[in-house]
Structure formats: C-alpha cells, structure tokens
Amino acid sequence: MAIHQDSHLVPHDCVDCPIRHRAVCALCESDELSKLEQIKYYRSYQAGQTIIWSGDRMDFVASVVTGIATLTQTMEDGRRQMVGLLLPSDFVGRPGRSTAAYDVTATTDLVMCCFRKKPFEELMSATPHIAQRLLEMTLDELDAAREWMLLLGRKTAREKIASLLAIIARRDASLKSPRSNKGSVIFDLPLTREEMADYLGLTLETVSRQMSALKKDGVIELEGKRHVIVPSINSLMEETGDDTDGGFLV
Amino acid sequence: MAIHQDSHLVPHDCVDCPIRHRAVCALCESDELSKLEQIKYYRSYQAGQTIIWSGDRMDFVASVVTGIATLTQTMEDGRRQMVGLLLPSDFVGRPGRSTAAYDVTATTDLVMCCFRKKPFEELMSATPHIAQRLLEMTLDELDAAREWMLLLGRKTAREKIASLLAIIARRDASLKSPRSNKGSVIFDLPLTREEMADYLGLTLETVSRQMSALKKDGVIELEGKRHVIVPSINSLMEETGDDTDGGFLV
DNA sequence: TTCCCCGGTTGATCTGCATCAAGGCAGATC
DNA sequence: GATCTGCCTTGATGCAGATCAACCGGGGAA
Numbered sequence: 001m002a003i004h005q006d007s008h009l010v011p012h013d014c015v016d017c018p019i020r021h022r023a024v025c026a027l028c029e030s031d032e033l034s035k036l037e038q039i040k041y042y043r044s045y046q047a048g049q050t051i052i053w054s055g056d057r058m059d060f061v062a063s064v065v066t067g068i069a070t071l072t073q074t075m076e077d078g079r080r081q082m083v084g085l086l087l088p089s090d091f092v093g094r095p096g097r098s099t100a101a102y103d104v105t106a107t108t109d110l111v112m113c114c115f116r117k118k119p120f121e122e123l124m125s126a127t128p129h130i131a132q133r134l135l136e137m138t139l140d141e142l143d144a145a146r147e148w149m150l151l152l153g154r155k156t157a158r159e160k161i162a163s164l165l166a167i168i169a170r171r172d173a174s175l176k177s178p179r180s181n182k183g184s185v186i187f188d189l190p191l192t193r194e195e196m197a198d199y200l201g202l203t204l205e206t207v208s209r210q211m212s213a214l215k216k217d218g219v220i221e222l223e224g225k226r227h228v229i230v231p232s233i234n235s236l237m238e239e240t241g242d243d244t245d246g247g248f249l250v
Numbered sequence: 251m252a253i254h255q256d257s258h259l260v261p262h263d264c265v266d267c268p269i270r271h272r273a274v275c276a277l278c279e280s281d282e283l284s285k286l287e288q289i290k291y292y293r294s295y296q297a298g299q300t301i302i303w304s305g306d307r308m309d310f311v312a313s314v315v316t317g318i319a320t321l322t323q324t325m326e327d328g329r330r331q332m333v334g335l336l337l338p339s340d341f342v343g344r345p346g347r348s349t350a351a352y353d354v355t356a357t358t359d360l361v362m363c364c365f366r367k368k369p370f371e372e373l374m375s376a377t378p379h380i381a382q383r384l385l386e387m388t389l390d391e392l393d394a395a396r397e398w399m400l401l402l403g404r405k406t407a408r409e410k411i412a413s414l415l416a417i418i419a420r421r422d423a424s425l426k427s428p429r430s431n432k433g434s435v436i437f438d439l440p441l442t443r444e445e446m447a448d449y450l451g452l453t454l455e456t457v458s459r460q461m462s463a464l465k466k467d468g469v470i471e472l473e474g475k476r477h478v479i480v481p482s483i484n485s486l487m488e489e490t491g492d493d494t495d496g497g498f499l500v
Numbered sequence: 501t502t503c504c505c506c507g508g509t510t511g512a513t514c515t516g517c518a519t520c521a522a523g524g525c526a527g528a529t530c
Numbered sequence: 531g532a533t534c535t536g537c538c539t540t541g542a543t544g545c546a547g548a549t550c551a552a553c554c555g556g557g558g559a560a
Contacts, residue, residue, distance in 0.1 A: 073400045075491055081403040083396035094389055128378040135385045139344055145395040146333035150323045152402035153331040153451025201403025241325055
C-alpha cells in the first residue's frame, strides 16, 4: 500500500515500470499484474510525429512514459484548438470506442506504454479496481477540461498566459524533487509559441507579446525563448485571475 | 436486456423510475436493484434555485429526472463561465470527492434523484457494472467538454450561437418521439440570453444580436423570444463551422 | 564561410466583440 | 388600468486581440 501511494505521488520514479503509473496503479495491489504485463508493449515517437489522426482506428490504450503529447481538434479551415496535454503518467484512449476523436501528436520525443484494447477491456471487466481507477482519472481530466473552459471563455490574453505558466510550473514541480524554496520556480517550456497559442485560443503573436509584457513587468524572467524563471509564484498567480487561495501549494 | 436498451435510448420513458436512467441503467440487469432502491431519494428545486455552491460539502450523487441544471464557474470579479449543462438522465457528483467544484443551479424547475454518496460508493465497489457505466458516461462528458473547448477557443460569435442551437436541437430531438421529417426542427430554448452567453463565452448583447442576424438571414425563425423554428437543419449546421458529415443524424 | 530555415519578436492596422446606454415588451402585482 | 420588473433588443463607441508584414538570431547543411 505504501508503494502504491508512492507511485501515485512520484510517478517518475517508476518510469521503468509504467504499469505502476497513476494510470493503472491500482493494479499494483492486485494479483492481475502479471496478466497486464503480458499484454503491454512500448512504442516511441519522434518530436513532431503524429501518433493518431482523428477518425483513425485506435486499437490500443496507452500511458505516457516519457515526453509530451497533445490532443488537438482542427476545423476545416485550419483553425486549431488543443484540447488535451499529456504528460508522463497520463492516460490516453477510450475503452469502448474504436476510433480516435482527436489528433494525437508527440511534441517532444515520446515513449508510450500501450495495451491492446481488447485484452485490456477484458482485464478491466475482471478487475474492478481498474475501472474505478480510470473513472477517478477521467473525472480529474474532466475537472481540468472545465478549468480550461473558464480560461478559454473568460480570461484575457495576459491571464491565459499566466495560467498556462502556472499549470506547467505546477505539473513540472510535481515531477521534480522537493519543492524549490522561497516560492521561485524554474522550468523549460515544453511548447512552442504556436502550441501555446493553440492551447490558449490565441494567436502566436499575441502569445509572444504577452510573454514580453510579463517579462517587462518582472513577473517572469526569460533565458533564451524557452527557459523560464518565476521569481515569485504568488505574483504569477495574481496574474491568472484565479482564486489565490487553495491553489499552488496543494 | 431489452428493457435496458430501451431505457438507454428513451430515458424519458422511465422518469418514474430514475434508477433505470442512463446514469445507472446497468443496474437494471443486476440483482442489486433493490439495494439501490433503498438508498435513493428525490429532491425538487425551483427555477433559479442554487442547488450547491462551489466548495460546499456534497454528500450525494444524483441523476436529473426532469428539468435542467447548469454547472458554472465564477471568477472573483464576477466573470462567469458555464462548464456543464445537465439535461434529464444526466449524472452529477463525484464518487471519491467530498466537495463540489462548481456552482450547480436549477435553470428550470427540477427534480433530481439522489443517492447518498457513502452507500452509493459501497454499492459501486460491490457492483463493477456501475463503475464501468459511470466511466463510459464520464468519457462522453469529457468528449463534450472538449468539443466545447473548440467552440470557446476558436469559433466566432455566429458559429457559437449556431452550435448551441444545434446542440439543443439534437438533445431535444433525442428526448422526443420519432424524428421530425424534412430536416426541420422546432424547440423551446431552455436558457435565457444571459445563460446562453455564459455557455458561449459571450455577452448577452452579442447573443441577442447574433440571434437577430441568424433570423434575418433565414437560418432560424423565432416566435417570441424562446420558441425556435429551424427550417433546415443542414443550413444551421453549415453555420456551426463543424464538419458537416457524421453530425446531426447519428 | 555562407546560406537558409525555423521559431520568435515587434510594428502597423483592422475588426469583432465588449461596453455603455437607451428603450421595448409581456407578465406579475397592486 | 397603472406601475413595475425581468428579459430582451438595438444603437453608439471603444478596445483587445487578430491580421498583415517586416525583421531577428541561432543552428544545420552545403
């Protein structure tokens, strides 16, 4: 049980055993582990490679081991909206549906741990833990999507940028060692300006301008284009428009 | 099994027995039905009444029997974004979380069928069908949320309005008897202009203007402010910006 | 070295939607 | 019937962010 807790809190510690990922870590406690081992396989992708096109047949579910992938929707005239950002330990795929609803793209080099859908579904029926764990994860994703909807519908460009930086900082921090002290955070942006724009419902020019503005105002510092230093998380949070309490340190 | 299928396709036929709702209809096949019967209770709310405030303790899960409820998020300065629209048979609540993340409001008179959370969770552990069914429903909601994100991030005001009308027309049609012929659809808007604005990330003035524009262009007809006649679903769909194929008639 | 290409920045201008403001209409209350 | 109130419409104006365009700088290839 302690192991399970650990793997939940520190998923990067078990990249060599993706089965213990958040995705299916309930299994760590079950004797079905060996069965799951039998149906898993790995795939790796290069940065920029499209993993699945919307509408494609998709006969597996998977968990991200290392790297970053995105889910995007595209309109006929080319307008794009990112609708999901998959970091290590995130799950992708839909038991019970055979075609993909979104384009899935590797934005960095990526390793995924896949399970063929059919046997995975069978295992899911046989192992109630898995469905419950997946339900929990899906509900978390739904919460994230709804937060994202507030961002897209009501926030200003500056608030959107600040929110995205805060999200990345938080997720990044949770992958890393003990919290850096004094409320300052350093990380590398895993997204291009254009990808940030697709995330935020903006244009890349607006993203660039607002990044410059936040820099000018001392909310962030930039080394090169990707390396971000946040001197004070609190100042950044104030820019997001979110409730400040109950936020970052949870 | 036939009963289960029917209740899935025609949820309004079993409003007197919400247990057969989509929400938990997997139970129709199980012998746990009587147990579920024991822990359910009904609550009704008046139009405009707030059911739960964000952050409140929420010790039940529920299924909408009749009426419409909304989930909204509010920023400190009052900006509001609707993040969920609950129609009959929709499920609300989160096994495994004790406080509500959003304001839940009845926009019409509303009846909900509730289950106290604790016993519901116990039943869920004992009855794998339920978790799987909830997982399916949650995944559907996640898909809807992502569609909604595309709308919020990338669509024009006119496309947003057309999309909302199409969504309501579709959901309304699925509750009603055989499909009206010739591609024309008639329904009553269940939302005020302001609620539509909160759904779409617009202001109520813009909603009003775009409704007028769609009317002037013959895409819709209005009788009063709420009664909508769509002479041609296809013309409406063309205004949404969505892929036209694989849409309305599925 | 030179060139090119890609990702990023910055400037000038345009425009779609927000904002501010003034009614209109229908149903409720007295 | 008079008034009020909630919901909606329409007009005038302003502005945030989109669009169009020029340019920068670093890294890889020839």
